[in-house]
Amino acid sequence: MTAYIARRFGQALLILVGISLVTFVLLYLVPADPARQIAGRSATAETVENIRNQLGLNLPFYEQYGRYVAALARGDLGRSYLQKTQVSELIASRLPASLLLMAGAIVCELLIGLTMGLVAALRRGTWVDSSLMVVSFVGVSAPQFVIGILLLYVFAVQLGWFPIGGYGTFRHLVLPALTLGILGSGWYARMMRSSMLDVLRQDYIRTAHAKGLKGWKVLFGHAVPNAILPIIAMIGIDIGMFMSGIVVVEAVFGWPGIGQLAWQAIQRIDIPIIMGVTLVSACAIVIGNLVADLVAPLIDPRIKLR
Amino acid sequence: MRNALLAGVAAAALLTAIAPSFAQEEKQGGSMIVTYKDDVSTLDPAIGYDWQNWSMIKSLFDGLMDYEPGTSTLKPDLAESYTISPDGLTYTFVLHKGVKFHNGREMTAEDVKYSLDRVTNPVTQSPGAGFFGSIDGFAAMADGTATSLSGVTVVDPYTVQIKLSRPDATFLHVVALNFASVVPKEAVDEFGADFGKHPVGTGAFSLAEWTLGQKLVFKRNPDYWKPGVPKLDEIDFEVGQDPTVALLRLQKGEVDIPGDGIPPAQFLQVKDDPTYAPLIIEGGQLQTGYITLNVHTPPLDNVDVRKAINMAINKDRIVQIVNGRAIVANQPLPPSMPGYAPDYKGYVYDVEGAKALLAKAGLPDGFTTELYVYNTDPNPRIAQAIQQDLSAIGITAEIKSLAQANVIEAGGNGSAPMIWSGGMGWIADFPDPSNFYGPILGCAGAAEGGWNWSKYCNEDLDAKATAADSITDPAKKTEREQAWRDIYLAIMDDAPWVPVFNEQRFTIRSENMGGPDALFVDPVHVPVNYDYVFAKNVQ
Numbered sequence: 001m002t003a004y005i006a007r008r009f010g011q012a013l014l015i016l017v018g019i020s021l022v023t024f025v026l027l028y029l030v031p032a033d034p035a036r037q038i039a040g041r042s043a044t045a046e047t048v049e050n051i052r053n054q055l056g057l058n059l060p061f062y063e064q065y066g067r068y069v070a071a072l073a074r075g076d077l078g079r080s081y082l083q084k085t086q087v088s089e090l091i092a093s094r095l096p097a098s099l100l101l102m103a104g105a106i107v108c109e110l111l112i113g114l115t116m117g118l119v120a121a122l123r124r125g126t127w128v129d130s131s132l133m134v135v136s137f138v139g140v141s142a143p144q145f146v147i148g149i150l151l152l153y154v155f156a157v158q159l160g161w162f163p164i165g166g167y168g169t170f171r172h173l174v175l176p177a178l179t180l181g182i183l184g185s186g187w188y189a190r191m192m193r194s195s196m197l198d199v200l201r202q203d204y205i206r207t208a209h210a211k212g213l214k215g216w217k218v219l220f221g222h223a224v225p226n227a228i229l230p231i232i233a234m235i236g237i238d239i240g241m242f243m244s245g246i247v248v249v250e251a252v253f254g255w256p257g258i259g260q261l262a263w264q265a266i267q268r269i270d271i272p273i274i275m276g277v278t279l280v281s282a283c284a285i286v287i288g289n290l291v292a293d294l295v296a297p298l299i300d301p302r303i304k305l306r
Numbered sequence: 307m308r309n310a311l312l313a314g315v316a317a318a319a320l321l322t323a324i325a326p327s328f329a330q331e332e333k334q335g336g337s338m339i340v341t342y343k344d345d346v347s348t349l350d351p352a353i354g355y356d357w358q359n360w361s362m363i364k365s366l367f368d369g370l371m372d373y374e375p376g377t378s379t380l381k382p383d384l385a386e387s388y389t390i391s392p393d394g395l396t397y398t399f400v401l402h403k404g405v406k407f408h409n410g411r412e413m414t415a416e417d418v419k420y421s422l423d424r425v426t427n428p429v430t431q432s433p434g435a436g437f438f439g440s441i442d443g444f445a446a447m448a449d450g451t452a453t454s455l456s457g458v459t460v461v462d463p464y465t466v467q468i469k470l471s472r473p474d475a476t477f478l479h480v481v482a483l484n485f486a487s488v489v490p491k492e493a494v495d496e497f498g499a500d501f502g503k504h505p506v507g508t509g510a511f512s513l514a515e516w517t518l519g520q521k522l523v524f525k526r527n528p529d530y531w532k533p534g535v536p537k538l539d540e541i542d543f544e545v546g547q548d549p550t551v552a553l554l555r556l557q558k559g560e561v562d563i564p565g566d567g568i569p570p571a572q573f574l575q576v577k578d579d580p581t582y583a584p585l586i587i588e589g590g591q592l593q594t595g596y597i598t599l600n601v602h603t604p605p606l607d608n609v610d611v612r613k614a615i616n617m618a619i620n621k622d623r624i625v626q627i628v629n630g631r632a633i634v635a636n637q638p639l640p641p642s643m644p645g646y647a648p649d650y651k652g653y654v655y656d657v658e659g660a661k662a663l664l665a666k667a668g669l670p671d672g673f674t675t676e677l678y679v680y681n682t683d684p685n686p687r688i689a690q691a692i693q694q695d696l697s698a699i700g701i702t703a704e705i706k707s708l709a710q711a712n713v714i715e716a717g718g719n720g721s722a723p724m725i726w727s728g729g730m731g732w733i734a735d736f737p738d739p740s741n742f743y744g745p746i747l748g749c750a751g752a753a754e755g756g757w758n759w760s761k762y763c764n765e766d767l768d769a770k771a772t773a774a775d776s777i778t779d780p781a782k783k784t785e786r787e788q789a790w791r792d793i794y795l796a797i798m799d800d801a802p803w804v805p806v807f808n809e810q811r812f813t814i815r816s817e818n819m820g821g822p823d824a825l826f827v828d829p830v831h832v833p834v835n836y837d838y839v840f841a842k843n844v845q
Contacts, residue, residue: 032711033755036718040355040433041757042735042745046448047435048755050428083347084499093518149550157554164558165551166544167520254546256345256519264344269711 008293012286019282020072020275024065027271033057034081034269055081068275077279078272080265087276091258095280097167098257101249102242104177106235109184114228116185117192122219124197132189139186144245148179148252165254176253180245184238188231195227202226229299236292240285334526336841337540338562338819340833341547341555345519348502351487352425352432357733358565360484361831362543365524365536367487367507370399370418371478375838376824378737380478384413384488384508394473394778397481401464405531407490408512415466419458421488422468423447426455434485437735440474473776475786479736510536510837519546524836537821537840553814557582562816565833570684573629573812582814589811589827590642592734594635594742596727597677597692597804598759603723605673612801614663616653618699621806624691628684632807638742638794640808645739645790652798652805660699672700678722681707685728688806692726717759725759726806732757737829739790743771747797762802767793818842 035052036043052058056067071078077087113136120132155175156164166172199205200223208218246259258277265273297303348354351363372383382388385399405413425432426447438444442457457469470477480486493506505513508531511524522543526536543565547555552564553572568576568586576582599606599615606612621634636652639645664670677696679689689705696703703724708716710730716722734741745751749768751758774789797803813826813833821839828835 030712032709032715033718036714036755037711038431038433040436042436043433044436044439044448045753045755047428050448050450051431054429054431079499082353084350084353084502085348086500090518097519152551152554157558164555164560165547167546250546251343252548252551254544254548254551256517256546260345260519260546267710 005294008290012290015286016279016282017069020069020279021065023275023278024068025061027269027274028061028064030269032269034271037269038081072279077276080273081270082268083270087272090261090273091276091280094256094258094261097255098246098250098259100173101176101180101246101255101257102239104173105180105184105242105245106238108177108181109188109238110235111185112181113185113188114192114231116189118196118224120189120193121196121200129193133193136186136189139182139189142182144179144183144248145252147182148176148249151175151179152252165252167254167256176249176255179252180242180249183245184241188234191231191234192227195230196223199223199227233292233296233299236288236290236295239288243281243285332537332820332840333844334534334537334840335539335844336818337538337542338816338839338841339542339544339560340563340565341552341561342543342545342565343548343552345545346516346522346543349505349513350502351484351489351505351507352421352430352434353502354484355433357832361828361833361836362522362524363484363487363505364509364831365511365541365836366505366509366513367484367489368405368509369482369484369486369488371482373482373830375835376822376828378829380482383482384418388478390778394475394776395470397468397470397477398461399466399468399481401466402531403464405508406529407493407508408506408527409490409493411490411492413488413490413508414463415460416463417488417490418466419455419460420491422458422486423454424489424494425485427453432485434483437480437483437485440470440472440477440480442469442471444471473778475775475778476736476738476740477778479738483735511541514540521545536837538836541836556814556816559816562819563833564814567833568812568814570629570631573631576814577812585814585817587813587815587823587826589813589824589829590640591809591811592640592643592737592829593809594638594640594727594732595632595806595809596635596638596732597806598717598722598725598727599802599804600720600723601760601762601800601802602720603675605667605669606675606723608667609800610663610667611669613653614660614667614699615696615701616801616804617656617660617663618701619692619695619804619806620655622655623695624688625807627687627691628807628809631812632809635805635808637798637805638747638803639739640734643734643737643739643742645787645794647791647795650795650798653801657698664699664701670700672702674702674704675723676706677703678706678708678713678716678725680710680713680726680729682710682729685726688728689726714757718755718757720754720759720761722759727759739787739794740771740775743790743793747802760802762797762800764797764800767796815839820845 035048035055035057038051039048056064079086080090116132116136120129123129152164152175156162162171162175205218205223208222246257247263250257250259251263258280261273262277342358346359349359349363349366351367354363368384370383370385371380373379374381384401384405386402388397388399390397401415407413424430426435426438426444428448428450441455443452443455446452447455459467461467488508490506494501497504503516510527510530512527514525515523524541526539549564549566549569552561553568555561556564577586599612601607625632625634637647637650664672677689677692679685686707693703693705713725714730717725732742732746745757747758747762748771749763749765752761752763770793774786777786811827815826818841819839820842825835825838
C-alpha cells in the first residue's frame with residue numbers, strides 16, 4: 001500500500017511537471033507581449049524593453065521556465081504582472097470559496113442523482129422512469145450558464161427565496177451549488193439506475209426477500225448500499241469536471257473563487273496567475289483521482305491496488 | 307492600456323454647460339453600494355490604469371491639479387495656486403497647508419517630488435511614466451542613470467518647482483492625472499509591491515477593508531481638507547457581480563450603481579421601462595471608434611482606396627447595432643473635445659462614389675483583405691456589418707476575431723491590414739486634442755509595437771503638432787485649438803482611419819442617489835463622482 005501511494009505520488013509529480021511545461025509553452029507562444037500590457041499605451045519602446053528585462057521575458061525559453069520551476073520549488077508562485085500581488089495570496093484568498101462550492105455541488109449531485117436513479121430503477125419501464133431519464137439527459141446536456149441564469153431568475157428574482165448572487169451565507173451557496181451539481185446529478189442518476197437494476201437481479205436480494213425481510217429493509221439494507229458503492233468511488237473524478245464548471249458558475253453567481261481569478265487573468269495575459277491557477281487545479285484533479293483509486297478497494301474488496 | 311473600456315477621461319456631452327454648483331447644503335452621511343464584475347486590480351495610483359480603478363484612486367488620492375466636479379475644467383487641487391514662467395518652461399506650485407495623509411502625517415513638497423520620482427522610475431513599472439516626458443531629467447530616469455528627476459525642486463515645504471525640457475501646453479492636465487497623485491514614502495516603503503492593496507493618500511475616502519474577490523469598503527476621511535466633502539460616509543464596492551445580475555439587484559433595491567453599466571442585451575428593455583428610464587443619465591465621452599487602414603499594406607497604401615473604404619461604410623447602421631448608444635463620427639476627435647471641427651462633413655456614405663474611386667485606383671473588381679476585431683460582443687457583429695459594406699464595393703474582408711491582446715499585438719507589429727478598434731479604441735486620458743495624436747496617429751506611435759495601427763507617419767504634421775503644443779500661453783488657446791483642428795483635417799485627407807462613431811455613456815443609479823446629473827456622467831470619474839454624489843435618505 002505504502003509503495004503504491006509513493007509510486008502514485010511520483011506519477012502525480014511527473015504529471016504536474018508536464019502540465020506546467022505545456023502551459024508555460026502555450027503562454028510563451030501566445031502572440032501577445034505581457035510587457036506591453038504592463039507598460040501601457042503611451043509607453044516608449046525603452047520603457048517596454050526595461051520591463052521585459054525586469055521580468056526576464058527576454059531570456060531564452062528554457063531559462064524562463066527554469067527560473068519559474070526553481071521559484072516553484074521554493075513555494076513561490078511569483079507576483080501578478082498587473083496587480084503586483086503574490087499569486088499564492090490571490091489563490092489562497094479564493095480557494096476556500098471554490099472548495100465550498102465544490103462540496104456543495106457534490107452534496108447536490110449525490111442527493112438529486114441518487115434519488116432519481118433509485119426511483120427510476122424501482123419504477124423501471126414506467127413513465128416515471130422515462131421522464132426521470134429525460135430530465136437527467138437535459139441536466140447532462142444543458143449549458144451551465146443557461147441553468148445558472150434560469151435558476152437565478154426563477155428562485156432569486158421572481159420567488160425571492162435566495163439572494164441574487166454573492167457569497168457569505170448558506171443561502172448564497174444553494175443556487176450555485178445546484179447549478180454545478182445538476183450536470184453531475186444527471187450522470188449519477190443514470191449510473192445509480194443501472195447499478196440498482198444490476199443489484200436487484202442478484203441472488204442475495206432474492207434470498208433476502210425469501211427469508212421474509214420487509215421490502216424497504218431489503219432495499220435500504222441490502223440493495224442500495226451495494227448499488228451505491230461503485231458510484232461513491234467516482235466522486236474524486238468529478239473534481240476535474242468541476243474545475244471547468246466553476247469558471248462559468250462563479251462568473252454567473254459572482255462567487256469569489258479561483259475560476260473568476262483565472263478568467264480575469266486570461267483576458268489580461270497575466271501569466272503568473274494563469275500558471276498558478278492551472279497548477280492548483282491540476283493538483284486538485286490529481287489528488288481527486290488518487291483518492292478515488294485509494295478509496296475503491298476499501299469499498300469493494302475485489303479491487304486490488306497494484 | 308489593460309482594459310477594453312479604459313477611460314482616462316471621458317467628457318460630459320455638455321462640456322460647455324455651466325458647471326453645476328456644488329454648494330455644501332447636502333448633509334453628509336449614508337452609504338452606497340457599487341458593483342463590478344472584475345475584482346479591482348490595484349489602487350496604486352502609479353499602476354492603476356483601467357476605467358474601474360481610475361475613479362476609485364481619485365477618491366483615495368489627490369494631485370496638484372484636478373477638474374471641477376462634473377466638468378473637464380482644470381482647477382488647482384493640492385496646489386493652492388501655481389505660476390508659469392513667461393517661457394512656459396517653469397511651473398511653480400504652492401501647496402495647501404495642513405493637508406494630512408490617511409496615516410496622519412502632513413503632506414509637503416517633499417512628497418510631491420517623491421511621488422513624481424517614483425512614477426517615472428522604471429522599477430515602478432508605471433504605465434503612465436511616458437506622460438511625464440517633458441519634465442527635465444526624464445530621459446535620465448527612463449534609462450536608469452538617475453533615481454530622481456533633476457527638473458523637480460523642493461523650494462520650501464510648501465512650494466515645489468517643476469522645470470520642463472520643452473514647452474508642453476498639456477502639462478497641467480498631466481499633473482491632474484492619477485499617475486501624479488501624491489503618495490507618502492513611508493507607506494510605499496512599508497508595503498512595497500503591495501502598496502496597491504494598502505493605499506495611503508490624502509483623498510476624501512480611505513480604504514477600510516478589502517476582501518480579495520469580494521468586497522472593498524471605502525470610509526469617509528474625517529480629516530479631509532475640503533470642508534463638507536465627501537457626502538457619503540461609506541461606499542461598498544462588491545466585485546465579482548455579473549452586470550445582468552447587478553441590474554436585477556438594482557431593480558430589487560440592493561444596489562445603487564451597477565459599475566459596469568447596463569448590459570447591451572437589456573439596454574432597450576430598461577430604457578423603455580417607465581420605472582427605470584428616469585434613473586438613466588446619458589452623457590458623452592471622449593471616445594472614438596474607428597477602423598485603421600494600414601498605409602503600408604497594398605492596396606491600402608493607395609489613398610484613393612482608403613477614401614473609397616471611408617465612403618463605403620454605412621455608419622448609421624453600425625450605430626443601430628449598438629442600440630443607438632453612439633453618434634456617427636466623421637473625424638478623429640469626438641464632438642466634446644476642444645479642436646473638433648463642427649462644420650466638417652467628412653466622407654459621406656456613397657457606394658457608387660466608392661466604386662468609382664476604386665476603379666480610379668485600378669481596382670474595379672475590388673481585392674481581398676483582412677479585418678481584425680476584438681472577439682467580444684458587439685464587436686464581431688460590427689465587423690460583419692463592415693464586411694458587408696465592403697463587399698458592396700467588391701472588397702472581400704476576412705474577419706479575424708481574436709482576444710484583445712492578440713489584436714493589439716497584430717496592430718502593433720503592423721501585420722493587420724484593417725482593425726476595428728471597438729473595445730480597445732481610444733478614450734482620451736485628458737480633455738486636450740493632443741491626446742488623440744501622438745500615440746495613435748503620430749510618427750512616435752507608428753514604431754514597432756506602437757498604438758498607431760495605421761502606421762501612418764506624416765513628418766510635416768508631427769512638426770505642426772509639436773508647434774501647437776508649444777503654445778503655452780492661455781491667451782492663445784483659440785489659436786492652439788485651430789492648429790489642432792487643421793492637423794486632424796489634414797489627417798482626414800490622407801484617410802488612415804475610418805472614424806465610425808463616438809460612444810455615449812449611460813449610467814443607471816438607484817432612486818436614493820442624489821446630485822446633479824453631471825456627477826453621474828462625470829468626464830473624469832467613471833461611473834460617477836464618488837466624492838460629491840449624496841444619499842437622499844439622510845437629507
